[in-house]
């Protein structure tokens with residue numbers, strides 16, 4: 001008899017939110033996380049309107065909104081000419097009560113979800129617990145881990161590998177991570193400086209083949225994110241030394257900004273060959289990794305979670321057979337490969353690699369329609385919803401479960 005019904009490997013946002021969905025559906029969950037707490041490296045911070053109903057259903061949207069802020073406006077800024085193409089999400093009010101994006105560091109979102117999870121009697125989280133091994137048979141899954149340097153064994157009926165792009169679970173399943181790694185390095189910085197004072201919109205996509213950047217306000221405390229791109233031939237250990245030259249260019253005359261955090265990243269367009277192997281499924285970055293231009297990475301991870309927890313609950317209650325997990329896996333993989341990944345690659349090309357003036361001119365003509373052409377704007381606004389897939393079984397498990 002397994003100790004718990006579901007082990008979730010990784011307490012990133014995908015793992016914690018999947019755990020919360022399962023636990024609220026009455027499933028016993030155990031989360032194993034190698035870090036001592038929620039990891040706070042500078043990563044996702046924009047949640048598209050389309051994921052907010054899912055957060056609301058889990059009962060965490062209001063708390064998340066208290067820590068972050070709602071935002072409707074966007075701006076493409078052409079660095080060389082200063083042209084601004086501005087548009088917003090207001091037209092969405094006819095489609096959703098959540099006609100805005102939420103800005104909030106992903107660590108804060110995970111902390112909100114964690115605080116709700118820990119209120120449930122059927123959920124536990126083990127920190128400092130690094131999964132090292134996994135074996136499965138017809139009766140269950142045995143997970144081996146190092147907990148504070150000591151070996152530990154856990155057993156479960158099912159395992160969810162949500163342990164990020166370098167997933168150990170994926171590796172233990174022998175699943176190749178198919179696709180490509182970009183030659184560039186992205187540098188994500190968290191900066192305390194009021195970029196709005198300097199003319200930047202709260203979501204600025206700055207188009208330039210040298211100074212392309214994503215500049216966005218993270219929260220109301222004055223924290224902003226600026227992510228730029230550099231050749232990965234440049235030595236990574238000197239990222240910090242090169243950084244002032246970049247900020248001198250985008251914030252001329254400004255020296256009083258405070259660098260709060262930064263992290264270099266290699267970027268990928270990759271997906272696991274299979275998202276399900278027997279009793280184990282992969283979700284979030286463990287299943288698929290994309291470059292972050294346009295914020296489609298965690299968006300995809302959240303949609304994995306929203307479709308997974310009702311589907312897995314139905315299987316674990318004996319109300320559906322395992323084939324629904326294969327269907328979930330295939331739908332999530334194809335959505336990533338056919339929609340999320342190509343769009344993220346296109347976003348990256350536009351923002352960071354617009355060196356061909358003829359192509360840039362064509363791109364700008366298209367982007368200008370965002371301000372002037374409502375039908376075109378709606379098509380763009382509704383795009384992120386295409387990354388969602390419905391649960392394979394109807395979701396009715398929260399009935400009677402308190403938030």
Ligand SMILES: Cc1cc2nc3c(=O)[nH]c(=O)nc-3n(C[C@H](O)[C@H](O)[C@H](O)COP(=O)(O)OP(=O)(O)OC[C@H]3O[C@@H](n4cnc5c(N)ncnc54)[C@H](O)[C@@H]3O)c2cc1C
Pocket residue numbers: 009010011012013014015032033034035038039042043044045046047106129130131132162163164165167168169186188227265283284285286292294295296297298299300301
């Ligand atoms: C600069 C940048 C900006 C981004 N901005 C956005 C954005 O605005 N919107 C968006 O949608 N996406 C964005 N993304 C993508 C987003 O950050 C990822 O998609 C997201 O982190 C995936 O969440 P996850 O929970 O699947 O994995 P992770 O966040 O990577 O979490 C994995 C967890 O597993 C733990 N772990 C790893 N190995 C083990 C092990 N062996 N045992 C136990 N625990 C383990 C890790 O410590 C970690 O806590 C951005 C990414 C970057 C780099």
